Amino acid sequence: MWYTNDFPSQNAIIEALNRIKSFIHRTPIFTSESLNQAVAGNLFFKCENLQKTGSFKFRGASNAVLSLSQNEASRGVATHSSGNHAQALSLAAKLRGVTAHIVMPENAAKPKIAAVKQYGGIITFCEPNLESREKVLREVMLKTGACEIHPYNDYRTICGQATAAKELIEDSGVTLDVIIAPVGGGGLVSGTALASRYFSPETIVVAAEPEKANDAYLSFRAKSIFPAIPKPDTIADGLLTSLGTLTFPIIIKHVSEVVTVSEQEIIEAMKLIWERLKLIVEPSAAVPFAAVLKNKIDVKGKNVGIILSGGNPDLYKIPWIV
Amino acid sequence: MWYTNDFPSQNAIIEALNRIKSFIHRTPIFTSESLNQAVAGNLFFKCENLQKTGSFKFRGASNAVLSLSQNEASRGVATHSSGNHAQALSLAAKLRGVTAHIVMPENAAKPKIAAVKQYGGIITFCEPNLESREKVLREVMLKTGACEIHPYNDYRTICGQATAAKELIEDSGVTLDVIIAPVGGGGLVSGTALASRYFSPETIVVAAEPEKANDAYLSFRAKSIFPAIPKPDTIADGLLTSLGTLTFPIIIKHVSEVVTVSEQEIIEAMKLIWERLKLIVEPSAAVPFAAVLKNKIDVKGKNVGIILSGGNPDLYKIPWIV
Numbered sequence: 001m002w003y004t005n006d007f008p009s010q011n012a013i014i015e016a017l018n019r020i021k022s023f024i025h026r027t028p029i030f031t032s033e034s035l036n037q038a039v040a041g042n043l044f045f046k047c048e049n050l051q052k053t054g055s056f057k058f059r060g061a062s063n064a065v066l067s068l069s070q071n072e073a074s075r076g077v078a079t080h081s082s083g084n085h086a087q088a089l090s091l092a093a094k095l096r097g098v099t100a101h102i103v104m105p106e107n108a109a110k111p112k113i114a115a116v117k118q119y120g121g122i123i124t125f126c127e128p129n130l131e132s133r134e135k136v137l138r139e140v141m142l143k144t145g146a147c148e149i150h151p152y153n154d155y156r157t158i159c160g161q162a163t164a165a166k167e168l169i170e171d172s173g174v175t176l177d178v179i180i181a182p183v184g185g186g187g188l189v190s191g192t193a194l195a196s197r198y199f200s201p202e203t204i205v206v207a208a209e210p211e212k213a214n215d216a217y218l219s220f221r222a223k224s225i226f227p228a229i230p231k232p233d234t235i236a237d238g239l240l241t242s243l244g245t246l247t248f249p250i251i252i253k254h255v256s257e258v259v260t261v262s263e264q265e266i267i268e269a270m271k272l273i274w275e276r277l278k279l280i281v282e283p284s285a286a287v288p289f290a291a292v293l294k295n296k297i298d299v300k301g302k303n304v305g306i307i308l309s310g311g312n313p314d315l316y317k318i319p320w321i322v
Numbered sequence: 323m324w325y326t327n328d329f330p331s332q333n334a335i336i337e338a339l340n341r342i343k344s345f346i347h348r349t350p351i352f353t354s355e356s357l358n359q360a361v362a363g364n365l366f367f368k369c370e371n372l373q374k375t376g377s378f379k380f381r382g383a384s385n386a387v388l389s390l391s392q393n394e395a396s397r398g399v400a401t402h403s404s405g406n407h408a409q410a411l412s413l414a415a416k417l418r419g420v421t422a423h424i425v426m427p428e429n430a431a432k433p434k435i436a437a438v439k440q441y442g443g444i445i446t447f448c449e450p451n452l453e454s455r456e457k458v459l460r461e462v463m464l465k466t467g468a469c470e471i472h473p474y475n476d477y478r479t480i481c482g483q484a485t486a487a488k489e490l491i492e493d494s495g496v497t498l499d500v501i502i503a504p505v506g507g508g509g510l511v512s513g514t515a516l517a518s519r520y521f522s523p524e525t526i527v528v529a530a531e532p533e534k535a536n537d538a539y540l541s542f543r544a545k546s547i548f549p550a551i552p553k554p555d556t557i558a559d560g561l562l563t564s565l566g567t568l569t570f571p572i573i574i575k576h577v578s579e580v581v582t583v584s585e586q587e588i589i590e591a592m593k594l595i596w597e598r599l600k601l602i603v604e605p606s607a608a609v610p611f612a613a614v615l616k617n618k619i620d621v622k623g624k625n626v627g628i629i630l631s632g633g634n635p636d637l638y639k640i641p642w643i644v
Contacts, residue, residue, distance in 0.1 A: 028350065034440075049600045050600055054600065118356075271637060274602050274637060275602075275637060278371045278372055278376065278601060278602040278603075278633035279600060279601065279602065280596050280597075280600040280601065280602060281600075311600035315593060315596060315597060315640070315642070316642070316643055318637070318640055318643065320637070320638070321638060321640065321643065
């Protein structure tokens with residue numbers, strides 16, 4: 001067997017939620033009659049844009065940080081990230097009273113740098129390429145003894161992300177026919193797939209991805225991990241990485257389908273979420289709803305869970321304003 | 323006495339909420355640790371941007387439409403409005419199965435026209451001035467026998483708007499020291515003031531208004547209704563009208579203070595609400611929080627209710643993007 005089947009257990013996800021539940025928000029589920037009519041289905045939007053730090057990433061980061069022994073935690077945690085995981089890990093570490101070392105490319109957006117600092121993260125800058133990020137991260141870990149918390153390729157992270165779907169299943173008040181999550185590195189969708197398998201086996205899970213960064217789609221088809229598309233030209237900047245060695249096997253086994261959407265479809269879906277749900281979501285978070293809106297998934301008459309993964313867009317670059 | 327003191331009773335507001343509660347959303351209250359820290363107070367945001375049709379106006383319109391006798395209602399309802407009241411009355415009428423006649427200026431924004439049509443309102447266009455609006459409305463009413471539902475100067479409307487503060491008082495879980503609402507024609511803030519008097523007498527009510535459309539501020543000072551500022555240069559386009567003969571006396575008697583904020587202060591507050599609460603609000607809805615943020619009201623250590631009045635901004639004109 002070329003990959004492990006020793007996935008996190010049902011109990012690991014239950015324990016994750018118990019571990020983090022006093023630290024996270026149990027985010028609400030939003031519904032909209034007009035959007036339901038538009039797609040002829042019942043949509044249940046799980047609002048992880050309203051999660052602490054503005055994304056689901058706080059669940060995985062919290063579970064990982066809280067899973068560490070006191071001895072491990074005392075040396076701090078570390079990651080390289082210029083996105084939502086950086087903020088999430090910074091706050092998770094702060095709430096445990098330990099240090100988060102964040103390696104960020106020197107050209108990272110100023111608001112992202114400010115957000116990490118606001119949550120108490122200690123930033124080390126690197127060159128804007130993967131080699132430098134990994135090299136500088138290793139140096140930081142060697143120097144500090146900090147423990148790496150990977151944004152997706154870590155079962156503690158995956159079990160944390162799984163808690164969003166667990167809550168969605170418990171709180172929607174219906175049996176969901178399908179849950180759709182965006183896919184980048186696969187932490188959220190693999191966690192969602194495990195949660196569905198364990199807590200609502202009749203619910204299928206679909207991953208949604210930008211066409212312009214369709215490495216998960218290609219990987220799913222080929223049953224082999226494709227590298228990330230180089231310099232993908234997509235506004236869904238949270239979905240650029242390739243699948244991980246731990247997330248991919250879960251996805252192959254428990255995700256039904258990977259669907260892709262165009263940039264225009266993402267923009268239209270994002271605008272509709274802002275307009276009708278009155279919720280700020282970032283482009284990556286609009287990808288699953290774009291797939292529903294454009295009939296990439298059949299939702300007619302179905303109960304459909306959609307994970308709104310994050311709410312940290314660049315408010316100076318509104319994609320429908322040219 | 324130059325005005326009536328025969329204000330709507332406590333019971334009128336209780337009845338209003340009972341009348342409309344199966345039609346409206348009991349909107350949530352949002353809180354934010356980072357915004358609380360920023361102002362050193364505890365803020366409770368009542369999310370009327372999440373109300374049906376995207377604003378509190380649906381409360382007043384529903385209460386008015388549902389208060390009509392079957393005979394009155396059967397001839398339809400009418401108003402002139404190019405804003406949130408137009409959509410609110412259209413949906414309220416639709417839910418009672420009667421016709422809403424909406425007089426709109428011919429230069430009204432296309433999305434506003436589309437929204438009224440979507441909710442089933444019948445539009446009659448007029449010239450873009452108050453004389454034409456009132457003249458065409460009278461013609462429509464004469465022709466159809468429809469009953470006018472005024473956007474604010476009607477006790478049925480005021481009692482409907484009062485239900486937002488009643489819910490806020492019941493759901494916040496604390497004794498509020500102050501509730502702040504925006505003021506245009508005064509329907510929301512007069513209702514809020516009555517709700518506070520009846521259901522939480524220890525809570526004071528403050529009205530917040532754009533400096534550039536400060537007729538309520540001037541009226542409050544002079545104890546006499548000032549006309550609306552002509553062509554006011556403010557982005558808070560829901561707050562342009564003058565106070566009404568029914569709303570003004572309630573405000574004089576039960577509102578503690580009218581404070582004003584600049585355009586820059588409104589923009590900053592609106593952006594912060596989008597960023598931190600992840601909620602879409604329109605400029606008018608950001609006016610009360612602007613007053614808090616800029617210390618126009620002392621909130622240190624206090625429990626502060628803020629009514630986010632609406633969530634229908636023009637998504638093509640983001641005021642902080644030049």
